[in-house]
Amino acid sequence: MEEPHLKLHNSASAISNCFTKVDDKLPGFLASKEADHLKWVAKVKDLFLEKKDKLEVQTDDHKCGLGIWLFGVEAETICKGQDKLTSLIEAMKKPHNELHLSAIDIQEVWNSEKPEQAIEIYKTKTLPALTNISQALNNVKNEVENILQGAREGKRIYSEETVPALKQIQSILSKIRAEAKK
Numbered sequence: 001m002e003e004p005h006l007k008l009h010n011s012a013s014a015i016s017n018c019f020t021k022v023d024d025k026l027p028g029f030l031a032s033k034e035a036d037h038l039k040w041v042a043k044v045k046d047l048f049l050e051k052k053d054k055l056e057v058q059t060d061d062h063k064c065g066l067g068i069w070l071f072g073v074e075a076e077t078i079c080k081g082q083d084k085l086t087s088l089i090e091a092m093k094k095p096h097n098e099l100h101l102s103a104i105d106i107q108e109v110w111n112s113e114k115p116e117q118a119i120e121i122y123k124t125k126t127l128p129a130l131t132n133i134s135q136a137l138n139n140v141k142n143e144v145e146n147i148l149q150g151a152r153e154g155k156r157i158y159s160e161e162t163v164p165a166l167k168q169i170q171s172i173l174s175k176i177r178a179e180a181k182k
Contacts, residue, residue, distance in 0.1 A: 023078070024148055024151075026078070026141075026144050027141045027144050027145060027148075029069070030137050030140055030141050030144070031137075031141065032065075033065055033066040033069070033137065034133070034134055034137045036064065036065055036066065037064075037066065037099065037130060037133055037134075038130070040057050040058070040064070040099075041099075041126060041127070041130050043055070043056055043057050044057060044102075044103055044106060044122060044126055045122070047106065047107075047110060047118070048115065048118070048119055048122070054107070055103050055106065055107045055110075057103050058100065059100050059101070059103045059104050059107075060100065061093075061096050061097045061099070061100040061101075064100070066096060067096065067100075070089065070092060070093060070096065071093075075089055082147070084143055085140065085143050085144070085147070088136065088139045088140045088143055089140055091136050091139070092133065092136035092137065092140065094132075095129045095132035095133045095136060096129075096133055096136075098125065098129040098132075099126060099129035099130055099133060101125075102121055102122070102125035102126040102129060103126070105121050105125065106118045106121050106122060106126070109121060
């Protein structure tokens with residue numbers, strides 16, 4: 001009985017080392033938020049191309065879809081006990097804020113009828129912030145994928161090692177009970 005019991009404990013330890021619960025839909029959600037910000041930047045560009053009077057984008061980084069998640073309970077919950085994921089998510093906040101603030105700067109300069117300066121802000125602030133957000137989102141997606149791979153490994157260990165060891169122990173205990181009844 002010692003060997004299957006040891007296998008049971010070892011498999012539980014192995015599961016504990018690799019399994020962390022995270023929403024398997026998170027990588028898709030993050031990809032959609034990246035797409036949203038690409039569309040956001042395209043709307044900023046439309047200001048120049050279509051010579052619009054006003055930008056029609058969200059300028060508050062806490063109110064767009066990513067910001068609501070980033071500064072909300074969901075991101076906070078995901079980060080619990082996940083130091084690396086926490087630092088990757090934190091690293092996203094600054095460029096995300098810079099991106100949204102760049103639209104305010106662009107609008108102010110555009111209103112002053114300085115289109116060249118507005119385009120310069122777009123090139124030097126908006127686009128680099130977008131690049132940084134995209135990189136940060138990819139870093140978070142990659143870490144989440146690593147966590148999900150660990151969860152898959154934990155499930156494999158459970159089905160291939162824990163369950164067979166548990167069945168072996170149950171079988172041994174059943175034999176001991178039967179012997180004890182005699």
